[in-house]
Amino acid sequence: MNKRIPAALVVACSLLLLGARPASNDHFSSIVIGGSTIDVSLVDDDLKPKQDELLTWVRNASQAIEAYYGKFPLTETSVNIHSFDGSGVRAGRTFGRTDSGFIRISVGADTTAAELHKDWMMTHEMVHLTFPSVPEQHHWIEEGLAVYVEPIARMRSGNMTPEEAWGEMVRDMPQGQPQSGAEGLDHTDTWANTYWGGALFSFVADVEIRKRTHNQKGLDDALRAILNAGGNITQDWELHRVFEVGDKAVGVPVLEELYDKMKDKPVTVDLDGMWKELGVSRQNGTTTFNDRAPLAAIREAITTGKAPKR
Ligand SMILES: [Zn+2]
Incomplete structure (x- = not known):
């Protein structure tokens, strides 16, 4: 899924629907790929033990994008990972802000490293970053x-x-x-x-x-x-x-x-x-x-x- 919405609206949506953007208790790491930075936030506490696996998952997806496009498409991208009970990856959404990208996605608290390795959704969402919004x-x-x-x-x-x-x-x-x-x-x-x-x-x-x-x-x-x-x-x-x-x-x-x-x-x-x-x-x-x-x-x-x- 993808949607380009104005920056102000993204912030409004994130406060309204997604919870506030990185709060003090968020786990927050950055991945650098080429000249691009991907800021990864774990919004829910139950994903904390999986932090390394989740970062590997995001890094693998960004490397797939680099392999196809020759570079990561945006200098700044934020990835907010929410959790749900169970396993798997779902509800990926990608948004364009003024100068950066924003991906919101949910990962089940019981998801294994093998399931993350097989996941397609993070790469799918990152492909959306590479293409303009059309009517x-x-x-x-x-x-x-x-x-x-x-x-x-x-x-x-x-x-x-x-x-x-x-x-x-x-x-x-x-x-x-x-x-x-x-x-x-x-x-x-x-x-x-x-x-x-x-x-x-x-x-x-x-x-x-x-x-x-x-x-x-x-x-x-x-x-x-x-x-x-x-x-x-x-x-x-x-x-x-x-x-x-x-x-x-x-x-x-x-x-x-x-x-x-x-x-x-x-x-x-x-x-x-x-x-x-x-x-x-x-x-x-x-x-x-x-x-x-x-x-x-x-x-x-x-x-x-x-x-x-x-
Ligand atoms: Zn999509």
């Missing part, structure tokens, strides 16, 4: 990119294996196919369209950019260019501007063309054909790769982030 009807691109980039970023930083990351994509991506009554990405206000429709758009765009550039550029190049042009969560951009900057960076107008195709009408993607071309197969929960598949080099470039030598 509400395009919310699918904010969520869809976070869903698509998260496993790839974790794979590149060594937090997930390629089998895990690609296997999850094969398992989950069909949720992004348009359902009956769907009217395109901009006009279908459902959970599946917002999260997985947006992820499917991102995946198709990534493969298409790589096909048209002889695998020299990918969606990651477009997203880095958007971030480096100042398009992070603290900024409001029109979607047209976002795609224009991204397309210019990769030299092919894939984002704008794909958006024109998918914004107003349902488009079903031949996912089975794409997995076959990329050489990914998932049978009974086991994922295997075929390196002789026609687009195996594209799968490899998405996996590693490295363009093959021409």
Whole structure:
């Protein structure tokens, strides 16, 4: 989830809904990554014994972001961790303030280090920091990119294996196919369209950019260019501007063309054909790769982030 709201409102919300920002009894640590500082607050006392594990979790997620984007997106970010009874991670929300980011997330008091290692949500929330806030009807691109980039970023930083990351994509991506009554990405206000429709758009765009550039550029190049042009969560951009900057960076107008195709009408993607071309197969929960598949080099470039030598 993400939302850009004015700084004053964030403070108001945090006092009203989240409890006051770091109080004297908060556990508070900073993580430095590159030139960025991430301030981590444990809001509830029952998380104190887990402080080191929680910091490792936040650090791993920030390293996944750095692996994908080449840097952490904001100089200053605050992460407030609340607790609940039980285990797991839930209720992540990300906000942009004037010059910084703010992530609020909840962790169960019984959550193990292994569960934190497998968690996707912290990386998902941090992806939101890397992208500008766009008008509400395009919310699918904010969520869809976070869903698509998260496993790839974790794979590149060594937090997930390629089998895990690609296997999850094969398992989950069909949720992004348009359902009956769907009217395109901009006009279908459902959970599946917002999260997985947006992820499917991102995946198709990534493969298409790589096909048209002889695998020299990918969606990651477009997203880095958007971030480096100042398009992070603290900024409001029109979607047209976002795609224009991204397309210019990769030299092919894939984002704008794909958006024109998918914004107003349902488009079903031949996912089975794409997995076959990329050489990914998932049978009974086991994922295997075929390196002789026609687009195996594209799968490899998405996996590693490295363009093959021409
Ligand atoms: Zn989200």
